[in-house]
Amino acid sequence: MAVRRPVPMSPAFIAWLQKCRWACGSKCFTDSVNHSDNPSFEAILARRLQRRTVLKGAAAVALILSAARIDDASAGGRGALTFQPVRLNLDDRVTVPNGYDSLVVIRWGDPLQVWGPEFRLMEQSPERQALQFGYNCDFVGFFPLPPRSVNPQHALLAVNHEYTNPELMFPGYRPGDPEPWQVATELEAHGASIVEIIQRGRGQWTYRPGSAYNRRITGTTPCELTGPVAGSDWLKTSSDPSGTLVLGTLNNCAGGKTPWGTLLTCEENFHQYFGNLAGLPSTDPRSAIHQRYGLPSGPSERRWERFDSRFDVTREPNEPFRFGWVVEIDPYDPTFVPKKRTALGRFKHEGATVVVNWDGRVVVYSGDDERFEYVYKFVSDGRYDPNDRTANFSLLDSGTLYVARFNDDGTGDWLPLVYGEGPLTEANGFTSQADVLVNTRRAADLLGATKMDRPEDIETNPVNGLVYIVCTNNTRRNWNQIDRANPRGNNRHGHIIELAEANGDYAATRFRWNLFLLCGDPADPDDLVFAAGFDPSQISPISCPDNITFDAWGNLWITTDGQPATFGRNDGIYAVPTSGDERGYVRMFLSGPRGCEVSGPEFAPDFQTLFCAIQHPGEGGTLEQLVSSWPDGTIPRPSVVAVWKVHGNPRLGS
Secondary structure, three states: OOOOOOOOOOHHHHHHHHHHHHHHOOHHHOOOOOOOOOOEHHHHHHHHHOOOOEOOOOOOEOOOOHHHOOOHHHHOHHHOOOOOOOOOOOOOOOEOOOOEEEEEEEEOOOEOOOOOOOOOHHHOOHHHHOOEOOOOEEEEEEEEOOOOOOOOOEEEEEEEEOOOOHHHOOOOOOOOOOOHHHHHHHHHHOEEEEEEEEEOOOOOEEEOOOOOOOEEEOOOOEEEEEOOOOOOHHHOOOOOOOOOEEEOOOOEEEEEEOOOOOEEEEEOOHHHHOEOHHHOOOOOHHHHHHHHOOOOOOOOOOOHHHOOHHHEOOOOOOHHHHOOOEEEEOOOOOOOOOEEEHHHOOOOEEEEEEEEOOOOEEEEEEEEOOEEEOEEEEEEEEEOOOOOOHHHHHHHHOEEEEEEEEOOOOEEEEEEOOOOOOOOOHHHOOOOHHHHHHOHHHHHHHHOOOEEEOEEEEEEOOOOOOEEEEEOOEOOOOHHHOOOOOOOOOEOOOEEEEEEEHHHOOOOOEEEEEEEEEOEOOOOHHHOOOOOOOOHHHOOOEOOEEEEEEOOOOOEEEEEOOHHHHOOOOOEEEEEOOOOOOOOOOEEEEEOOOOOEEEEEEEOOOOOEEEEEEEOOOEOEOOOOOOOOOEOOOOEOOEEEEEEEOOOOOOOOO
C-alpha cells in the first residue's frame, strides 16, 4: 500500500487558513448556517440573464441600469482617472503609482499618551495595550477638527480593530492553549481607537500623543444597549440582570459615519468568541438561535471561555445575544458611553452606511457578511436635525428594519422585519419586536429574502445617487446549477451590484438592481469576467472586493481581501469610474505588503489624501517564521497609511 504523503501548502494557502481561523472562526470549513429554501442570488441572476443579450461568451453580458445612468460627461474632466496602474506583486511594502507616496500614520502598539507606554514586544500586558493603538485596523473614519467643519488638515481618526492574530503578537504562542494574560491582552487589542491627527505639509500626517481626544474602546469597555431589545430577557445575564450594560465590543469590521458626526462600528463574526454550545440543551429555544448564527458546539478557536465565563454558553447562554450589533460612538466626546443600537438588527454586520433621505429620515445600509446571508436597511422614524446635534442621538433607536429580495426581472423589494406582520408571529416563535431583532436571520428567512454571496460593504454614490453592494465571494455555489447564462459558479472572485431606489427615495420599499462589476482576471477565460467591453489585457485583475468608498466625482474605490488565495498576489486598492466612456474600467491604485488585506478607504475632505488600513500584514506566518516585516523591518504591525500625490494636481486619481 502506497504511503500517502501530505501535499505541501503554499504560503498564500497557509495565510488563508490563518485568516479563516481568527477572522471568522473557520466558517469556510463549516456548512452554511442558512438552511432556508429562499432562492440564492445566483439563481435569480441566472433567470434574469437568460432574458438578456449574450455578447461573447457567458460572462460578457451588458447589464446596465439604463434609466439610472448619469450623463457621460460627469465622469470626465476633473474627475477623470489618469494614474498609471500598479501591478499585482508579492512585495513586502506599500506600492503606489508613479508620482504618489505613502507613509504610516499610526501602528499597532503606538502609545496614545505622551508618557507612553511605548510598544515593546516582550513587555505586553492588558494594561499597556489598553493605552496603545489596537490590533487589526479595519474601518477608518475621518472626523474634521474643529467639529462640524470640513477642515482637510486636522481631524480625528476613528479606527476599528477587528480581530487579533495571537501567533503574530506573542512570541512562542501555543494555538489552542493560550495563557490568561494573552487572552486579556487580546481583549484590550479589540474594539476601536480614536486619535487626533494633523497634516504639517503635503502628505505629512502625524498623530498627536497626549491629545484629550485620544481614547480606546476595547473588549472590556462598558457599552449601553439601547432600542427595542434593551432590557429584554434576551440580554439579561448574571453580571447584568438589567440587560442594558455589556462589557466590550468585538470583531469590529467596517462601519460608517453619521451626519451628526458619530462613528458606527459593526460587530461582525462574534460567534467565534463563544464556546460549548453543545452543553446547552437542544430543547432550549436559545440553542437554535445560536446555531443559526454559527456558534461552535465545542470549544472556541480562541479558548477565551477557559478564563472568562461570559464566553461559555453553558454558563452564560444570553451573552452572545449582547453582540452582533451596530455600535455608535461619539469621537468628539471622550466620556461618551458606546451605544449598541438594537433597532438595526442583530447579524454579522459589515458596514453601516448612513444617508439622509429627502424627507429627513435617516437610512442605514448593512450587509450580513456570510455566505448565503442577506442585505438590510434601516429607516428611522425620526428626522435628522442639522441644527441640533444631540437631538439626533436617538434616531437609530426607533424605525423599521428591512431585508432585500431581488427579483429576476431586475426589480426588488424591501421586506419589513416587523413583529406581527406576515410570518413574524407567535406561530413562528416571535412574541415581540425584540424577538425579531435578536433573531434577525430567522425572521429574514421566513420573509423570503434573497441569499447573497457574502454581502460586505454597501455605500451610496454621491454623484448618481445609486447604492453599491459588495459581494466578496462564495465558493459554495453549486456548479450543477450553472449554465451559459449564469457564469459564476464557485464564485471565487466576487462581484458588485448597483441598486436604484424607487424614485430616488432611499426609504422606498421597491428598487431596481443590476450588476456593475464581475471580478476576476479578464485575461483568464476560466474566470468569466465581465470586462465592460475593454481590452482585457489593459484592465487590472481584481478579486474579493471588500470595502468601498467614492470620490467627489463618483469614481468607486475598492479594497480587496483574498487575492493571496485567488491570484497568489497581494491585496490592494482599485479605482473604477461608474459613468462615462470608462465606466467599469478597473485600475489598481495600491498594493499592500505580504499577508495583509487592505481595508477602510477614506478620503480627506479635499480628496488630496487617501487613508487606508493595512490589516494583518504577515498573516500565514508566526513571529518565529515571519512572512512580513512591514512596516519597520522587524515584526509585522497593522497600521493606518496615508497616500498622497507628490507633484502637480493634488487630487488623487488625476
